[in-house]
Amino acid sequence: xxxVQVEDLSVRYGARTALSRVSLRIEPSxxxxxxxxxxxxxxxxxxxxxxxxxxxxxxxxxxxxLKIGYVPQKLHIDETLPITVSRFLKLTGxxxxxxxxxxxxxxxxxxxxxxxxxxxxxxxxxxxxxARALIAKPDLLLLDEATQGLDQRGSASFYxxxxxxxxxxxxxxxxxxxxxHVVMSASDRVICLNGxxxxxxxxAVVASAPEYRELFGTGTGGALALYRHEHDHSHQHxxxxxxxxxxxx
Amino acid sequence: MLDDFMxxxxxxxxxxxxxxxxxxxFVVWRRMAYFGDATAHAAIxxxxxxxxxxxxxxxxTLVVALLMALTVxxxxxxxxxxxxxxxxxxxxxxxxxxxxxxxxxxxxxDLMAYLFGDILAVSRGDLVMIWGGxxxxxxxxxxxxxxxxxxxxxxxxxxxxxxxxxxxxxxLTLALAITVAFAIKVVGVLLIAAMLIIPAAxxxxxxxxxxxxxxxxxxxxxxxxxxxxxxxxxxxxxAGPSIVCVAALTFLTLSVIKGFRSLV
Numbered sequence: 001x002x003x004v005q006v007e008d009l010s011v012r013y014g015a016r017t018a019l020s021r022v023s024l025r026i027e028p029s030x031x032x033x034x035x036x037x038x039x040x041x042x043x044x045x046x047x048x049x050x051x052x053x054x055x056x057x058x059x060x061x062x063x064x065x066l067k068i069g070y071v072p073q074k075l076h077i078d079e080t081l082p083i084t085v086s087r088f089l090k091l092t093g094x095x096x097x098x099x100x101x102x103x104x105x106x107x108x109x110x111x112x113x114x115x116x117x118x119x120x121x122x123x124x125x126x127x128x129x130x131a132r133a134l135i136a137k138p139d140l141l142l143l144d145e146a147t148q149g150l151d152q153r154g155s156a157s158f159y160x161x162x163x164x165x166x167x168x169x170x171x172x173x174x175x176x177x178x179x180x181h182v183v184m185s186a187s188d189r190v191i192c193l194n195g196x197x198x199x200x201x202x203x204a205v206v207a208s209a210p211e212y213r214e215l216f217g218t219g220t221g222g223a224l225a226l227y228r229h230e231h232d233h234s235h236q237h238x239x240x241x242x243x244x245x246x247x248x249x
Numbered sequence: 250m251l252d253d254f255m256x257x258x259x260x261x262x263x264x265x266x267x268x269x270x271x272x273x274x275f276v277v278w279r280r281m282a283y284f285g286d287a288t289a290h291a292a293i294x295x296x297x298x299x300x301x302x303x304x305x306x307x308x309x310t311l312v313v314a315l316l317m318a319l320t321v322x323x324x325x326x327x328x329x330x331x332x333x334x335x336x337x338x339x340x341x342x343x344x345x346x347x348x349x350x351x352x353x354x355x356x357x358x359d360l361m362a363y364l365f366g367d368i369l370a371v372s373r374g375d376l377v378m379i380w381g382g383x384x385x386x387x388x389x390x391x392x393x394x395x396x397x398x399x400x401x402x403x404x405x406x407x408x409x410x411x412x413x414x415x416x417x418x419x420x421l422t423l424a425l426a427i428t429v430a431f432a433i434k435v436v437g438v439l440l441i442a443a444m445l446i447i448p449a450a451x452x453x454x455x456x457x458x459x460x461x462x463x464x465x466x467x468x469x470x471x472x473x474x475x476x477x478x479x480x481x482x483x484x485x486x487x488a489g490p491s492i493v494c495v496a497a498l499t500f501l502t503l504s505v506i507k508g509f510r511s512l513v
Contacts, residue, residue, distance in 0.1 A: 052408035070409030075402060081278045082456045091395050092410060116457065132406075142409070 001063055002027055003140045003172055004049055008058035011044045018044040020196050021058065026140060031166060031173040031186060035206075036193035037215055042176040043073065045193065046144050049174070066140060069133030069171070071126070073144040077117050085120075085128050086113035089135055099135055106168065107131035108161045123154045127161070134165065141165070143175035159186050254369055258478055261371040261379050262492060265432045265444055266470025268383035270452075271390045271463040272424050273445035273470075277453075278401050279421075282446050283332055284321060287339035289429050289441040291317035293346030296363050296433070300353050307378055311430035317342060318422040343438070366437035366489035368478070375434055382431035386424045393420045398459055436489040443493045444470065451500035454507040469499055 002025040011019040019041040026032055034042050047053045049060055050070055062068075077083070089100050104110050107130040112120075120128060126146055133141055143162070147155030163186050166173055190206040192198040198211040206212050276285050292310040299309025317338065324334055350360060362370070371379075390397065400407035400414035407414045432441050448470035449462065456462035477492030484491075 047405060047408075050405065050409045052405050068409055070406060072403050072405050075406065077402065078278050078280070080450070080453055081401070081459065082453065082462055083459055084457060087458050087460075091399050093395055144405075 003063050003066055004174075005061040006045075006049065006058070007061065009045075009048060009055050009060065010057035011041065011048055011053060012056040017056075017195065019048070022193070022197055023058075024191060024197065024200075026172050026174055028139065029166065029170050029172055030188045031163070032175070032189045032191060033187040033203075034174070034176045034191045034193050035212075035216070036198075040194040042193055043144055046142055046174070046176060049142065063139070067136055067138040069136060069138030069141045071129045071133045071141070071143040071146045073146070074148055075125075075129060079118060081118075083117050084113065085115050085117060085131075088117055088128065089113075089132055092132070092136055095135055100131075103131040103135040104128075106134050106165055108157075108164075122149045123158070126150065126158060130158075130161070130165075134169070137169065138171055141171050141173045141175075143173065143177075145176050147177070162186065254371075255478065255482065257371045257373070257376060258368045258488065259475055260376055261368055261435050262474030262478065263471045264376070264379040264383040265428075265435045266448065266474055267467055268386040268424075268428050269432070269444045270448060270467035270470055272386060272421070272428055273449035273466055274452075274459065274463045275390075275397060275401065275421055276425075276442075276445050277449045278459075281421075282442060283335040283339065284318070285425060285442040285445050287321055287335045287342065288314050288318045288425050289438045290339045291342035291346070292429050292433055292438045292441075293363060294342055294349055295346075295430075296438075297346055297349035297353060300350070306433070307430050310433055311426055314426035314429040315423065318426050322418060322422055362437070363433060364437045364439050365487060366433065366435050366440065368435045368488045368492075371434060379431045379435065382427050386427050389420060389424050389427075393417060394460075397421065436492065440489055440493050443496065447493065447496040447500050448473065451496065451503050454503050469496065473499060 004026045006022055006024045009019055009022045010017065022041075022045060024032075034045065036042050044053065048055055050068060051060070085104075086097075086100055089095060089103060100113060101110070104112055107127040109124055109127040109131065112124065112128065115124075117125070117128070130143075130146070141162075147158050150158060162173055162175070165171065185203070187203055189200065190203050191200040192206055192209070192212045192215065194215060198215065199206055199209040201209070276282060292314050295310035295313030296306055298313065299306040302309075321335060321338060329337075347360075359367070396407070396412045397417050397420065399410060399412055400417040404414040407417070428445070429438075429441055432444065436444050448466040451469050452462045452465035455465050473496035474492050477495040478488055480486065480495065481488040481491040
């Protein structure tokens with residue numbers, strides 16, 4: 001049984017279509033990464049899965065009693081709100097000191113309970129958000145550009161932590177990322193999104209897919225300039241055949 | 250004991266401070282200061298309507314404050330920047346209220362009492378109303394505390410934990426309307442927002458947790474009431490504004506101390 005099943009999902013904001021007829025499934029214990037340019041509907045997809053936006057068409061089916069841990073893109077804590085890490089983690093309710101210990105250790109920031117949230121470094125903050133997502137022992141972890149604002153080393157170690165978490169807890173992970181090469185090595189499956197699903201498969205398959213290359217270039221330095229980034233391409237019917245404008249190869 | 254008007258005034262003021270503390274913290278954290286203003290200013294329209302239809306002022310202001318707060322919630326995020334929208338609504342509600350009051354003939358109304366409060370004229374019945382309202386607001390906020398905090402921090406985080414941020418916003422809106430309705434008698438429509446924001450802001454440097462901040466805000470609010478009333482008695486100044494002055498001076502003092510500490 002899939003943890004989450006997205007069926008023929010379309011999302012609209014007024015007249016603008018953010019997502020059009022997206023279908024996908026998340027299976028237990030797999031790491032799935034969504035890549036796509038800005039405005040490709042990645043965040044809309046995640047928000048539809050947690051129920052923060054209503055689908056215009058189609059539906060999202062969650063497995064019964066599915067527990068979701070969500071790590072938001074960024075969380076701005078107002079300077080006027082005093083809160084310690086441990087109080088923040090307790091907000092979910094029914095949390096013991098042992099739970100907090102466990103979650104902080106899993107997230108790679110043990111013994112941070114007493115720190116004020118507003119005093120944490122960017123990397124620590126993201127890990128505390130990860131700890132909060134882990135504290136309810138979720139079956140599915142959702143991460144929305146969780147490493148924004150971290151340097152490359154910081155985000156690489158953050159994603160290593162995600163792999164460790166999956167290994168230790170067996171939870172599935174669905175994440176959005178810009179940092180393709182960093183994320184890809186950790187993913188079982190990559191979905192390339194641009195309003196619709198362009199292509200999907202193992203990291204190697206997606207990285208060599210023409211649809212992916214058209215959106216992102218080859219990523220192998222130098223060759224990037226050869227590709228014209230034409231993001232408003234259209235697919236004629238369903239997945240194939242593709243009708244991409246401005247093909248470069 | 251309740252025969253003494255100063256005792257009744259102090260009890261009324263403390264009642265308002267107790268309810269305003271946790272609510273005021275959320276107003277500060279969510280940057281809703283203007284929202285509180287708009288709701289309070291609209292209450293003068295409620296006063297006019299209550300007098301016109303000779304119903305209880307508490308009910309009249311409660312209904313109008315609630316309508317105002319709901320209007321703002323619905324209109325927010327629809328084209329205008331929030332501060333513009335609230336600026337328009339707050340001041341037009343006040344203006345319409347003042348005009349409406351002038352239409353009421355027959356009754357001689359002391360407008361100042363509604364604008365700045367009339368804490369020294371608080372009756373035993375008023376006390377029951379104020380403490381009942383305060384208990385209701387504190388109960389409401391304590392009940393939703395964690396959900397309110399989560400949706401204040403991040404709406405998507407709330408959604409993912411099965412909390413509806415819109416519903417929590419509604420809880421705050423309701424609490425705000427109730428507070429406005431019972432606080433008019435004490436500080437008046439112009440200074441209600443001050444009782445919400447100033448003690449909470451003053452409590453910030455002394456607090457490490459959200460609960461701590463609400464608690465300290467309550468203490469600061471209650472002390473401001475007691476000291477402000479005493480000052481009003483000694484210097485023969487208006488009571489409501491004196492209370493707000495004490496709260497403001499407390500805020501100033503604590504901020505300066507904090508500033509010095511961070512320098513050293």
